[in-house]
Each structure stands twice: as structure tokens, then as C-alpha cells.
Amino acid sequence: MDLLHNAVRPYAWGSRTAIAELLGKEVPAPHPEAELWMGAHPGDPSRVVGADGAERSLLELLSVDPDGQLGPRLAERWGSRLPFLLKVLAAEEALSLQAHPSARQAAEGFAAEEAAGVPRDAAVRNYKDPAAKPELICALTEFHALAGFREPSRTVALLRTLDAPALAPYTEMLVAQPDSSGLRALFTMLITLPQTSLSSLLPQVLDACVLHVKEHGEFDLECRTILELGESYPGDAGVLAALLLNRIVLQPGEAIHLPAGNLHAYLRGTGIEILANSDNVLRCGLTPKHVDVPELLRVLDFRCGDMDVMTGEEISPGVRVYRTPAPEFELSRLDLTGEARINHDGPQILICTSGAAVLTNVRGDELRLTRGQSVWLPASDPAVIVRPDGVESAQLFRATAGTD
Structure with a gap:
């Protein structure tokens, strides 16, 4: 290590x-x-x-x-x-x-x-x-x-709330086909709008977002996001495309x-x-x-709905793993108040994001990690015990390959 x-x-x-x-x-x-x-x-x-x-x-x-x-x-x-x-x-x-x-x-x-x-x-x-x-x-x-396309009925509600006249035909496209195919058609049309059409539509959408924010409407966060993007990227079709996506915190x-x-x-x-x-x-x-x-x-994948927000699966006290189908990687979070044993048949990278930690392997080798430091553990290294060092707790993140 x-x-x-x-x-x-x-x-x-x-x-x-x-x-x-x-x-x-x-x-x-x-x-x-x-x-x-x-x-x-x-x-x-x-x-x-x-x-x-x-x-x-x-x-x-x-x-x-x-x-x-x-x-x-x-x-x-x-x-x-x-x-x-x-x-x-x-x-x-x-x-x-x-x-x-x-x-x-x-x-x-x-x-x-x-x-x-x-x-x-x-x-x-x-x-x-x-x-x-x-x-x-x-x-x-x-x-x-x-991230990801919002459920079409919610996007229809947002577009109708904005009530920009030039937006109405696009809203009705999704009303007529409120599914992934309808999202594909609407997204394709918005992202490929000629500049003349974009120059007419985008200011109306931004004005409608300003009004919605002033009224503290249901889609306040979404509208604030559109306004921020419109200011940073004036005349960009991506600002309109962002209307179709889940806004996540x-x-x-x-x-x-x-x-x-x-x-x-x-x-x-x-x-x-x-x-x-x-x-x-x-x-x-x-x-x-x-x-x-x-x-x-x-x-693009036009399947729609809420994004799955993960909190990790606790596999041992203080250790959570974020499982995905990806064979390339797996991420774990270690919130340590005591010792944890980490073992894997492949390489690992650990980074300390809070506190400080000590890593000890079965040979008795030790390595101290302070906040911001990271360590490489090759596959040939033995298992490691990690514990907080001089503090009540420490947080580390651990990267490995997937397990499929």
C-alpha cells in the first residue's frame, strides 16, 4: 500500500x-x-x-x-x-x-x-x-x-404552468404522446430548432420562468435552473432541453x-x-x-421517471456500498468510529475525506492517511484493517472494480 x-x-x-x-x-x-x-x-x-x-x-x-x-x-x-x-x-x-x-x-x-x-x-x-x-x-x-427524463405528465404540468404562447405546440406534442416516444420526438425537435425559432421561443420561456419564480410556484427550482442556464448559455438549445429532465438535489x-x-x-x-x-x-x-x-x-435512452437516489447498502458497521450493474467499478463509503477490515481480489484506491485514518495489513505495515490523501492497494497486497487515527471518526471512500 x-x-x-x-x-x-x-x-x-x-x-x-x-x-x-x-x-x-x-x-x-x-x-x-x-x-x-x-x-x-x-x-x-x-x-x-x-x-x-x-x-x-x-x-x-x-x-x-x-x-x-x-x-x-x-x-x-x-x-x-x-x-x-x-x-x-x-x-x-x-x-x-x-x-x-x-x-x-x-x-x-x-x-x-x-x-x-x-x-x-x-x-x-x-x-x-x-x-x-x-x-x-x-x-x-x-x-x-x-439527470434522466422526467415522467411526461410532470413535464406537461411544468410546460403548461409556464404558459408561454410559443411553447404551446411543443407542450401539446407531449400531451398527445406522453411516453418515451413522445419525449424522443419533443427532445429532438427542441434540440434541433433553427436559430430563428430558438430566438423567438427561448425569451418567452425565460420570461415565464421569471414570473413563476416571483410567484413562488410549484416548479420554482426547475425555473431557477432554466434561468441560470439561460444566463450562462444565451441562445443555447440545451436550455430548452433541460426542461425535460429531472432536477435533483x-x-x-x-x-x-x-x-x-x-x-x-x-x-x-x-x-x-x-x-x-x-x-x-x-x-x-x-x-x-x-x-x-x-x-x-x-x-440516448428515453426511458423516463424519477432517478433512483442511492444511500448505499450497509455491509458491515459503518461501511456502505453503492451497487450498480457496471463491471468497471464499485464505490464504498466508510464512516468509521472503529476498525473495519477491507479485502478484495483486485486493486483498490482509498481517499480520506474527513478526519484521519491508519491502514494496517497483516504483515504489520502501517500507513496514515490525512484528509485529502489517497492510497493505492494492488491486488497482491494482503487484507487491510483501517481505523480512525487521533479522532473519533473518519470518512473514506473506496474504489474497486465491479464484482460481476
Whole structure:
């Protein structure tokens, strides 16, 4: 078990305080800090700190010794690739409206772009690899998101409440077909509106949202979100598309799983994100980055209803696991007041998010983690006992591969 040194990604939507404060650095940071990456992503792999203080890329360690680092089960399935990436995500502004492909869709898209000769580093490239990219976000602070298509009857109620004249024909489309097919038709029409139509419709919707907020109406939070997005992304069709999505507020410890095809946008807050180690993102709005609406429509899942908010299954005192169908990852939360034993037949990454902890293995080796520090546990390491150190409690998050 060895400490990790991890990269901080400075995207414009990030926070100047959340990650800096977690890492014990100067606050505010000199620039927005959006994500702390823990894993072996080729773009910014973590560095493993040896007992002698020397650092080595985790990506290099995996390539040299996949069986020892990943274990035979994972090495057989994933080769020398760590299948998951763990992040601390800190958003002050909305991320793009996006979805991720399934494994089949990613393989098809990657092969098509390879055959077409699209450079892998091209800005217009959709598929950087042939892998799926499911995700799970677990809130560290109150966390706001748009995710999944709202149940159509509730969206009809929202649209009718806004009562913008130019919106009426679109509302009636969903009234006539209040199901996934109706959502597909309405979303497709809104996200592909000609600029002249968008320039007429969007101001009416924003004016209606202002009025609804002033009256403290039923859809106050949804309307405030549309107004915020409209201010940040004027004239963007993604603002209208956001009318169709569930508006979610997660409390600390709550999580949502975002499988392939789920349309979503993180809005603000800090969370622990775990995802498949892939770069495949398809966007349709709320971003200056490459947008490919036709390809997004090919992968979108228009099944609708409330998103399942997860609190984790308690598997032992103070240890909760957030189970998903994703074979690439599994996230656990450890809220410790005493000892907990952690064992797995594959590699693990642990990050301390509160207090301090001591890890001890059966050989008697010890490693202390303070808040913001993380540790790499290769598959060849023995089981570890973790306990709070010098404090009444400690919180850690643990990333492993899935168990299927």
C-alpha cells in the first residue's frame, strides 16, 4: 500500500475552494479546480509514492505487472488497464448536457471514426476509445444535477404552468404522446430548432420562468435552473432541453448512477465520482466543446421517471456500498468510529475525506492517511484493517472494480 500523488484538472466550471481546501492548500486557488483524478487515466495518471519517496506512474506499474497490480481476474478481462477512475468533482457552474455510449455503441463509433481516419486528438472526435463510460456520483456537499427524463405528465404540468404562447405546440406534442416516444420526438425537435425559432421561443420561456419564480410556484427550482442556464448559455438549445429532465438535489452520502444513454448535466456541488476509465462523451448543449446531436440521439435512452437516489447498502458497521450493474467499478463509503477490515481480489484506491485514518495489513505495515490523501492497494497486497487515527471518526471512500 502506497500513497498517491494525483493530478488536479483546472476546468473553467470548477471551484476555487473545494479541492484546495480538501488538499490543505491555499484558499482560494489561483484558478478554478474542477476534478482531482485518482487512477491510471493516460491523460493524467496518479503517481505511486514508494517507501523510499520515489514516485512512479501508476500507468507504468500496471503495464509492467498487470497480474500483481490488478490480479488475474481483472488482468484477464481488462489487460493492463485499470477499469475505473476515481475523482473528487467540484462544480461551481454547470457542466455540459451529455450522455455516454454503451460498450457496443462505443465499439461501433470508435471503429467508424478509425475507419474514417479521424485523428484521435481531433476536437470533433466523439469516440476516443472503444469503451463504455458509466458513472456514479456521491455527494460530499449538497449536490445539484439534471439527470434522466422526467415522467411526461410532470413535464406537461411544468410546460403548461409556464404558459408561454410559443411553447404551446411543443407542450401539446407531449400531451398527445406522453411516453418515451413522445419525449424522443419533443427532445429532438427542441434540440434541433433553427436559430430563428430558438430566438423567438427561448425569451418567452425565460420570461415565464421569471414570473413563476416571483410567484413562488410549484416548479420554482426547475425555473431557477432554466434561468441560470439561460444566463450562462444565451441562445443555447440545451436550455430548452433541460426542461425535460429531472432536477435533483443530493444530500451528502446520497448518490445517483448514470448508465449508458442517460442524459445529464452536473450543476454545482462537490462529490466523489467513480466512472469507467473512458473518454467517450457525447454533448448536445451548454458547452463550447464539440456538439454532435445526431450521434447523441443515437445513444440516448428515453426511458423516463424519477432517478433512483442511492444511500448505499450497509455491509458491515459503518461501511456502505453503492451497487450498480457496471463491471468497471464499485464505490464504498466508510464512516468509521472503529476498525473495519477491507479485502478484495483486485486493486483498490482509498481517499480520506474527513478526519484521519491508519491502514494496517497483516504483515504489520502501517500507513496514515490525512484528509485529502489517497492510497493505492494492488491486488497482491494482503487484507487491510483501517481505523480512525487521533479522532473519533473518519470518512473514506473506496474504489474497486465491479464484482460481476
